[in-house]
Structures are given as C-alpha cells and as structure tokens.
Amino acid sequence: MSKFIIRGGRRLSGTVRVSGAKNAVLPILAASLLAEEGRSVIHEVPLLDDVVTIREVLISLGASMEFEQERMVVDASDLRSHEAPYELVRKMRASFLVMGPLLARAGCARISLPGGCAIGTRPIDQHLKGFEAMGAQINLGQGYIEAKIDGRLKGAKIYLDVASVGATENIIMAAALADGTTILENAAKEPEIVDLANYINAMGGKVRGAGTGVIRIEGVERMRGTEHTVIPDRIEAGTYIVAAAITGGHVYVEGAIADHLAPVISKLQEMGVDIAEDENGVQVRAASPLRAVDVKTLPYPGFPTDMQAQLMALLLTSEGTSVVTETVFENRFMHVEEFKKLRAHIKVEDRCAIVNGGAGLVGAKVCATDLRAGAALICAALKAEGISEVTGVQHIDRGYVNLTEKLAALGADISRVDETAEREAQEAAAEVLEEVAAQAEQLVPVAAAHAQPSEEKSGYTREKEQIPVLNKVQPTWA
Ligand SMILES: CC(=O)N[C@H]1[C@@H](OP(=O)(O)OP(=O)(O)OC[C@H]2O[C@@H](n3ccc(=O)[nH]c3=O)[C@H](O)[C@@H]2O)O[C@H](CO)[C@@H](O)[C@@H]1O
Numbered sequence: 001m002s003k004f005i006i007r008g009g010r011r012l013s014g015t016v017r018v019s020g021a022k023n024a025v026l027p028i029l030a031a032s033l034l035a036e037e038g039r040s041v042i043h044e045v046p047l048l049d050d051v052v053t054i055r056e057v058l059i060s061l062g063a064s065m066e067f068e069q070e071r072m073v074v075d076a077s078d079l080r081s082h083e084a085p086y087e088l089v090r091k092m093r094a095s096f097l098v099m100g101p102l103l104a105r106a107g108c109a110r111i112s113l114p115g116g117c118a119i120g121t122r123p124i125d126q127h128l129k130g131f132e133a134m135g136a137q138i139n140l141g142q143g144y145i146e147a148k149i150d151g152r153l154k155g156a157k158i159y160l161d162v163a164s165v166g167a168t169e170n171i172i173m174a175a176a177l178a179d180g181t182t183i184l185e186n187a188a189k190e191p192e193i194v195d196l197a198n199y200i201n202a203m204g205g206k207v208r209g210a211g212t213g214v215i216r217i218e219g220v221e222r223m224r225g226t227e228h229t230v231i232p233d234r235i236e237a238g239t240y241i242v243a244a245a246i247t248g249g250h251v252y253v254e255g256a257i258a259d260h261l262a263p264v265i266s267k268l269q270e271m272g273v274d275i276a277e278d279e280n281g282v283q284v285r286a287a288s289p290l291r292a293v294d295v296k297t298l299p300y301p302g303f304p305t306d307m308q309a310q311l312m313a314l315l316l317t318s319e320g321t322s323v324v325t326e327t328v329f330e331n332r333f334m335h336v337e338e339f340k341k342l343r344a345h346i347k348v349e350d351r352c353a354i355v356n357g358g359a360g361l362v363g364a365k366v367c368a369t370d371l372r373a374g375a376a377l378i379c380a381a382l383k384a385e386g387i388s389e390v391t392g393v394q395h396i397d398r399g400y401v402n403l404t405e406k407l408a409a410l411g412a413d414i415s416r417v418d419e420t421a422e423r424e425a426q427e428a429a430a431e432v433l434e435e436v437a438a439q440a441e442q443l444v445p446v447a448a449a450h451a452q453p454s455e456e457k458s459g460y461t462r463e464k465e466q467i468p469v470l471n472k473v474q475p476t477w478a
Pocket residue numbers: 022023024026094120121122123124125126127128162163164165166167188299305306328329330
C-alpha cells in the first residue's frame with residue numbers, strides 16, 4: 001500500500017504537460033477490435049493502471065498489443081475469444097466498452113457485469129437498449145451479459161434516455177460495422193466521443209455528427225488499422241489548473257485545450273482566477289481572495305462531474321458560501337467527509353453540498369475513495385497547513401500519470417511512500433538497532449575495565465557513550 005505525503009503551503013509555478021486522455025484512450029483501444037486487417041498505432045497513450053487493464057482485456061480476446069513510450073500498437077486481426085472475464089472487468093468498468101465492437105465483429109460477446117462503484121450504481125441499460133435495437137439478443141447469466149446476433153447487426157434509430165458517454169461510445173462502435181445506418185439521438189457530446197469518431201473514421205468507418213446530440217453511423221463491411229493521436233486529458237488539465245489556483249501559483253498547463261475546458265475555465269474565472277489560453281495550452285495565475293460560486297454538474301458542455309471534487313477543494317479556500325449540485329452520479333460526495341478531516345466546513349443535503357469557504361485547511365490523514373476524490377484531496381493538501389497523508393493511491397493511479405513528479409516539478413512538497421517498503425525498512429532498521437545495542441552491551445564491561453581514570457572522575461557514563469552511537473544508526477525514513 002502506498003500513500004502520498006504532502007506538506008502544504010508551497011506556491012506552484014512552472015509548466016506541466018498534460019498526458020493523453022484516459023477517457024478517450026479506453027474507448028479508442030476498444031474500437032481497435034473493429035479492424036479486421038492491419039495494425040493501429042495510437043500515440044499519446046497515458047501509462048495508467050486503466051490502460052494496463054484494457055490492454056489485458058484486449059490481449060485476453062486475442063489482440064496483440066505493444067506498448068512503448070506512450071505509443072501502443074494494436075493488432076486485432078485474429079481474435080480468439082469473445083469473453084471479458086470478471087477479474088478484469090471488476091478492476092475497471094470501462095472494460096464493458098468491448099461489448100459493442102466484439103458484437104459487431106464476432107457476432108457475440110460475453111462480458112462480466114460491470115456493477116456499481118463508489119460514485120453510483122451506474123447501470124448499463126442504455127448500452128443494452130442500443131444493442132437490442134440493432135437486433136442483438138441479450139441474456140443475463142451468472143454475472144455475465146451475453147449478447148449475440150445471427151449475421152450482422154442492423155442499423156436502427158435509437159434514442160438514449162440519458163446522454164450516457166459509455167452507451168454512446170458502445171453503440172457507435174457496434175453500429176460502425178452494422179448493416180445500414182444508425183441514428184443515435186440524445187447522444188453524449190463529450191470531446192472523447194469526437195476523438196473516438198475520428199479514430200473510427202480513420203479506420204474506414206462513417207460516423208457523422210459526433211459532438212452533437214444526433215450521431216449518424218453508416219455501417220461499413222470492413223475496417224483496417226490506422227494511426228491516431230489521443231486528445232489531451234481535460235480532467236487532468238483541469239486538476240492542475242485547480243492545483244495552481246489553490247496554491248496561489250502561476251502555472252502553464254501545456255497541451256490543455258481551452259475549448260474542452262470551457263465550463264471549468266469559466267467557473268474559475270467567475271471565482272477570480274486569471275486564466276489565459278493560447279494555441280498550446282492555458283496559463284493560470286491565481287488571484288486572492290477567491291469568490292464563492294455555485295456550480296451544477298451536467299453532461300458536456302456542462303460542468304464535468306469529474307471536476308466537481310477538485311472544484312470543491314478550491315471553493316474551500318474562497319470567501320463565502322457556495323452550493324455544489326451533483327446531477328450526474330447519485331453518490332459523488334464521498335470526498336466531503338475526508339475534506340472535513342482537513343477542517344473544511346461542508347454540509348451535504350441530498351444532491352447539494354453547501355461549502356463554507358474561508359476556514360484555513362489543516363493537514364491530516366485522509367483516504368481517496370475514488371479517482372477524483374483523490375485528486376481533490378491532493379489539491380486541498382497542497383493548500384493545507386502542515387503535513388497531510390493521502391491513502392487510496394490505487395484510485396489515483398487510474399487517472400494521473402506521474403502525479404508526484406509533475407507536482408514536485410512545479411514546486412510542491414510531495415512524495416510517494418510505499419507503506420510496505422516503509423514498514424520493511426523500519427523493521428530492518430529496528431533489527432540493526434537491536435544488534436548494535438546488544439554489541440554495545442557486551443563492550444561496556446570491557447571498556448569499563450580499561451577505563452583510566454575511573455568513570456566517576458572522567459564523567460564517562462555508559463549512557464553518554466551509547467546514545468550518540470545509536471543515534472547515528474537512524475533509519476532514512478526517520
Ligand atoms: C471511462 C469514462 O469515459 N468514464 C466517464 C464516463 O463514464 P460513463 O460512461 O460510465 O458515464 P455515463 O455517461 O454512462 O453515466 C452518466 C449517468 O448515466 C447513467 N446511466 C449510464 C448508462 C446507462 O446505461 N444507464 C444510465 O442510467 C449513469 O448511472 C450516470 O448517472 O462518463 C462519466 C460522466 O461524464 C464520467 O464521470 C466518467 O469519467
């Protein structure tokens with residue numbers, strides 16, 4: 001088990017480079033299953049735990065995956081399985097994104113039910129509704145969803161009850177190889193969906209209207225591998241913008257696409273943060289004091305739920321009372337109780353959190369319950385007085401590449417400690433101390449016998465001799 005140790009109070013300054021988007025690369029890698037011939041070369045692939053998981057899923061299906069320095073080469077020409085097992089899907093819900101492409105390519109798919117997670121129940125009814133509308137038969141058996149179709153999926157008109165990101169992606173991928181045209185209404189409009197559509201089109205697909213509420217997918221018979229560069233991660237970028245603002249810093253977030261961040265940038269500007277964009281990124285200069293603002297999470301282009309926790313951290317340092325309303329997930333305030341350990345004043349009422357800013361944050365031991373809760377706790381800890389320890393690092397590793405290194409390069413006092421290694425080091429050091437003490441014990445009578453003049457006269461005592469020796473053997477973690 002690892003943890004982050006952060007001493008708050010340092011202003012961040014300098015440049016931080018944004019990595020490729022987690023939420024774009026996951027569906028893109030799933031979509032590479034659509035290519036019956038050729039290899040796909042994907043650039044700007046972030047080295048994240050979720051990417052490792054989707055890679056394992058694709059390998060288990062028969063794809064070959066080479067990964068080197070943010071470049072993934074996928075060859076899915078020979079698939080040998082249509083099943084994504086529980087062990088992989090339970091690690092990451094987004095594994096369910098292989099259902100659409102598998103069904104389209106192989107005519108069948110068997111995927112472990114993804115289930116809920118800390119932030120909500122997260123049903124998949126809209127994905128299944130789309131596949132059924134295209135003619136697939138869906139069965140639920142022993143924790144798995146099984147889908148199959150005789151021949152090809154058929155193009156259909158599908159209206160999503162909720163503008164689900166995952167359902168939109170899964171249906172686009174299924175429809176890409178279907179017979180006929182699919183019209184997807186009330187589709188999600190996130191930039192990651194546009195990136196997926198661009199990738200599919202480069203593979204020979206025909207997807208039009210991605211980024212709007214109506215997407216038309218004309219099915220094609222075959223697709224081939226292609227080359228694609230993943231868009232920068234808008235949530236990672238937004239997190240660094242908040243980290244800069246909360247510390248009163250001055251940071252250039254290189255690679256951030258301001259358009260993708262419009263709802264975040266506009267909220268922060270309303271708070272008084274100075275943000276300027278250019279073609280390569282955004283410049284953040286914090287002002288003080290910051291103003292309280294109200295915010296409501298919504299599907300894109302509304303304020304992203306994946307930035308709600310980080311914005312709440314910033315609101316804790318503003319003057320006045322803010323109301324944060326979460327409309328996308330029903331249980332996404334888990335960070336509130338952890339913020340309270342840092343002496344935050346927040347009250348949750350149903351889907352709203354009432355945040356009283358202005359109270360100074362004080363470092364404490366806190367736990368990340370999910371990915372963005374973890375990012376928000378780190379932002380708050382960067383501001384808090386004294387030392388904070390953030391556990392639950394496995395959640396944060398799902399979505400942030402080299403977080404410690406990136407923040408440290410901006411001047412943050414942050415380190416990552418592996419608790420197992422730390423405990424082993426402590427045990428080893430304790431053993432050394434015991435051994436030294438035992439040896440010293442044996443040497444004392446010998447030293448006393450040779451002592452000239454006597455202890456009493458010289459002022460020599462056993463304690464005085466031993467203490468400095470033992471102190472020298474301080475372990476590095478002390
Ligand atoms: C890998 C990835 O891209 N993850 C993102 C994706 O998750 P994900 O694709 O899972 O999120 P959805 O857009 O599907 O979920 C939005 C809402 O719709 C509901 N819903 C969804 C599907 C369905 O069939 N039925 C249904 O009711 C969900 O419970 C949730 O309340 O979009 C979320 C919303 O922006 C982000 O927080 C996640 O970071």
